[in-house]
Structures are given as C-alpha cells and as structure tokens.
Amino acid sequence: MSTLPPDNRTGFSRRKFVMTTALGTAAAALGLSTPAIAKKAKIVYWSPLDPKANNPRSKGEAAMIEIFRKRHPDIEVEVQPVPWQVMGQQVIQAVLAGTGPDVAQLSTTNLPDQVGAGTAAPLNEFFAKGWSQAQRDDFILPWENTVYDGQKMAVYWNLQVNNEFWYLKDTVDGQPPMNWNNLPAFLKPAADKHRVPGFLLGLSQQGNAVQFITWLIPALWACGADYVLPGGEVGFANDNGAKPFEWLLEMVRKHKMTPESIISLTRDNMLDAIKVRKAISIPLQSNTVSSARTSLGDALALARQPGPNGPCPAFASGKFLMMTKSCKEREAAGLFIEALVSPEAQIANAKIATEPPVRKSVLKDPWFSTPEAADVRFALDYMSASPHPFKYPKGTDYLQTRIALAAQQMVTGRPVRQALQEVADEWEKARKG
C-alpha cells in the first residue's frame, strides 16, 4: 500500500499538469505567430505546347520558362497544355467562370474576341507605361496590333510568317515560279511521277480554317483585294477578290494538281501529307517548319507564296501572351510575360525551335548568321522584303470559317461570286448584330 498522499502519487500534481499545459499552449501559440516562410507565388499558364513533349517547339518553350524560373525562383509556374484549336473558347469559358489561367498563349486571331468578351486584362502597368519608345520599337510586329482602345491587351510571344510556300526540292527541277500561273507546269512532272497531288490546301473549317485563310489573305492583297476593309466590311466580294478562288478552282479542275478532297483537309492533314511525301507543295506557317524538317531534312525547301504577278506580300503575325481577368497574381504574371519576351528567352527559343524572334535586338546574335538559322532568316527576309500591315478584326473566327465553307461550296460547283456575296451579306448581318 502506498504511503504517499493521494494527490501526490505520480509526482505530477494537477497544478503542475495545468501549468505545463498552459506553457505548452503558449509556446505553440508563439511558434505559430512567428512570421511563416513567405508563400511562393504561383501562376497557371495555359499553352498549346506541352513542355514535356519531345518536339522542338515544346522544348523551346520549356527553355524560355526555365529562364523565367532562374530569374524568379520565388514564383512557381504550372504549365497546363490546352489544344490550340480550342484555346480561345476554353479561355473565355474558364475566365468567365472564374477558373481561368493567369496567363494564356493564344493564336493571333483570338485576341479581338478575347478583348470583346472581356477576358483579357490590360497590361499597361507592366509594358505600356514602364517601357520606353525604344523598347516598344524593338518589337518586330507593330506594337499597336495588340492595342485596343488605348490599352495594351497582349504581347507577341513569337513571330510567324503565315504564307511560306513549302516544296520537296528533290522532286522538282529548279526553283518554283513566283507567278502562280506557271506553278502547274512546274509541279506537274513531279506530281505525275510520284502519283501525289502537286499542291495541297486545306479547306476544312477545323481550327477556324487557319490553314486556308493564311494563304487566302496575302493572295487577296496580291490581287488588289482585301480581307476586311478599314470600315469593317469584307474586301473580297468583288472581281479582284474572286481571283484567288478562281485560281484554286483551276488547280482542281483544269490542272488536276489539287484533289477535290481538299474540302475536308485540316492544317494537320497538310503538314502530315508533306511529311510523308504525299504532296509536292503546300503553303504553311513558319512556326511548323521545324516539325517538318525533322521528317524531311534538307528535302524541304521554302519559297515565297506565288501570286498573280509575282510573290504575295508576307503575312506576318504571331502568337501572343495575354494576362486574363481571372489572374490572381498580377505582378508575377507580368514578370512571367516579360521574361518570355525578353531577348534571352527569344534567342533560346529561336535556337531550339527555329522560330523567328519577336525582338529586333535579338537578331544581332551571331547564331542568326549560321546555317541552322536559315529557316528563320528566310522568314525574316520575306517579311522585310514585302511587309503588309494587318490587324485581325473582331469576329474573325466566324468570318474565317464562313469563307472556308464558301470555298468548299465552290469546289462542289457553286459560282464563286455568288458564294462570296453570301459571305459578305452574312458578315454584315453578324457585324451589325
């Protein structure tokens, strides 16, 4: 039997217990109230390129993001890949639902609708105010192309020439003619020999018919017509505007250089066709040259887009980076955009993805004089030799898909002028709401 008093049996009295608990609680409270380690800012970036994918463009973007990470280790970037065909719509839906990314990379056609839908956040505080005129002029594409109502809504992330003429140089004799009337004779021997189409163009509405429109717009300029006039009405419902369509129909019906099945071809179909040598020539954008080169090597040659009286003007545009209205880390997002368009990041991307940079100052780098930079130099030379200012109008996605449908109808027998007039009428109706 114990001789200890009842309250002292364990050597740990109630008073001691209460005091220890109180002290422990106080210590814990003090510990919690000390400044916590600063929380890392995190931004979500939607890109059509998967940084883990094994292709030059994805690797190029991954290198650019790495540059940002080194500059700002305190900011975390989560890259979420979204297919380019649906990026515009997905951004609008997500931002309006309040679950959008902080920054998105979009095709150049998407900006007017993002601005119209109110999903783009102005970037004036990051770029317009803080940047000198010299810095603005350093951008190859016009600064004003991404300005709406005086607000800088996006920054070009890359530069692309949309209307390069690609051909398999080991199947044809010599250089392609720059007058499109001579193109069938140039392509015919190779097309007959290899039993493949001489010239492919996609008229599908998929991806907002970008592969067709980027060929058509410079062809319209070369014919003395236009895509959309300064007043907003279409500039192709006339004799000059009909010429590119008539030329294409001749390639299908008269010269048999182009199959009727082009009415269902997408941009990816065209790219795949030339990669597996199932077409002698296609018009495509400079940003996909590296992808084709991995399959074709030196067999792929680039030329300017043939037109009615010599080459068509270069149609230059670019993908852009936009801060969304649902951005939660505005400062971090601004730094991210700034890093991706910095000369350092632009050189890295040019070297890895062979994409033309958006900054003029970058071109001083010796790499641009090397043979590896030949494709980039070609795009830049084409652009500087025959530039043409262009800014996509609001509602361009609708107009693009509508023109592609008209072209499909023409291939299946509808008169050119009638189809174009209908597009013009519908565009006016849509424009006026």
Add this chain to the structure above:
Amino acid sequence: MGKGAQRLMTMPAARRVAERGPLRKLLEAAQPYLLLAPAAVFVLGITVYPIIQLFYVAFHSTNYFQVGAFNGVANFAPLFSASGAKSFLASAIFVIASDILTLALALFLALVMEAPLRGRGLLRTLIMVPWLVSLVVTALLWQALLDPNFGPIAHLTLSVFGWTVAPLGDETTAMMAMIMANVWRSYPFALVLILAALQSIPSELYEAARLDGASRWAEFRYIALPMAGRTIAVVLILLTFEYFALVTLPFVMTSGGPNEATYVLSLRIWREAFTNYHFGYSAATGVVVFLLNLALSVFYIRHFVLKDAQRVSR
C-alpha cells in the same frame, strides 16, 4: 415505461395521430419532403435552372456573354435558312441511322453472346473494347483510318484497285463514315442493356415454345423481342438523346464538312457559341434540340413503353 406511453402504444394508430397537435402532424407530413429538399434543390439547380436560362437567352439579344434586350424569335431565324435546313437534315440522318444500326448490331451481338459459345467470356470482353475508348480517340482513330494520304483504307484501295478514295472529302461518304464511327463506339452500351434484358427472360418460356414446335425465329419474334422490348425502347431513348447532343465526334472527324454535310445541330450549337460567339443563336438551336428530344421521348414512351405495359397487364 410510463402510463401515458403505455396508453399511446396500445391505442389504435388513427387515434394516436388524431391526439397529436396540428404542428406535429404538419411536421410529420412534411418530413419526407424536408429530407428530400437538399437533393431536390441540387437537382433543380443543375437541371431545371440551365433549361430556364437556355430559354431566356434564346429570346434575347446577346453580345458575347452579355444578355441584352428581348428580341422575340429573331435568334431562331438562322435555323430556317438553307444552312439551318442542312443541319436538321444532317442531324436526322445521323440520329436515325445511328439508332437503327446500333440497335440492330447490339441486338444481334446480344443474341450471339447469349448462346452457349466456347470462349464467351473473351468474346464479351473484346466486344466491349470500343466502350473503353474515349470519344476524341475514337474520332481521331477513324479519321486516321480514312485519311486519303496515308490511311490504310486509302492505301488498300489504291494498291488493289488503283482508286484514290477520300471518304471524309465527300458529302455522302463523310456522313456514312461518321455514322460508322458512332455506331462502333456506342453499340457496347446498348449491348450490355439488351443482353441483361435477354438474360432475364425465364428459360421456361423457351422450353414451352420448343415443346409447341416453335422455330428459333419464332422464339426470337414472339418471346425475346417482346420481353426485351421495353429495355430496347429505353436504350433507344437514351441513344437518341446522346446522338442529338454529340459534339466531339463531328467536331474532330469532319468539323461539320464537307459543305455542311455533317454540320449536325449539336455542332451548330457549339460553333455558334464558341466560334462565332452568337450565344443567342446557339441557345435558340439548343431550345429546338431540347424540344425535339422531348417530343421524341414522349412518342417513344407512349408508343413503346406504355403500350407494351398495357399489353402485359392485359
């Protein structure tokens, strides 16, 4: 137990209720509804509210996502154009042909799989494979299969017959290809339900029919088909709803082309909203599809399910 409680226990139920206060009676009566209320609010929120909103937007002008003034039936006008008529026709062909082919294939395979075959388990697994493939993958798979440049079908026809074929580049064959792809990916769903219905038919019925000298066809015509009829009707309703609302397949495979031959109403809804940003037009088309589905389901239920039920009860 107290005396009061004892009295309440021994009392008849009707008298017990009558002796309770009116508030308690009301609470007791409302109890099931109160318990159901959270679920009901949730269901109404995610089903009825969007439908009301759809009707509201369909009768108002829109600018991107902003809903403006009431504009009557103006948003329905594009549906009555030549392009709108093409969409109705494309949807009708797509839904009807897919329904017929899917049900026929599922019924045929269900009958085969019900038979005592060797390796039936493996066969059942293989037949279900298309169900496991996502819609996007299905669309890309069929697109690649039918590609005029390097698709195996194009390659086969060129090397064997010397023909160049481009099924997705022709208005008729593009629709046929889309229907085939749709049937391929959706028949397993119909098959599972029909097979379950066939397996639930008592074997005594077949035995009795055989004793009466019924042929295999007679067994199918007079036993299997009527007994599985209600399930087939339900499958038909579900498939019709699904086919009317299907966007992924036409979007990826054909993008509505060529020449709007596969521009079904569901794709029109999507494109008007997310390419053209004409949300009023999109909502108006959505209203039409909703009403069409409603009318079709009423028709199916009245003609197949209710008639069948009457026949059984008689």
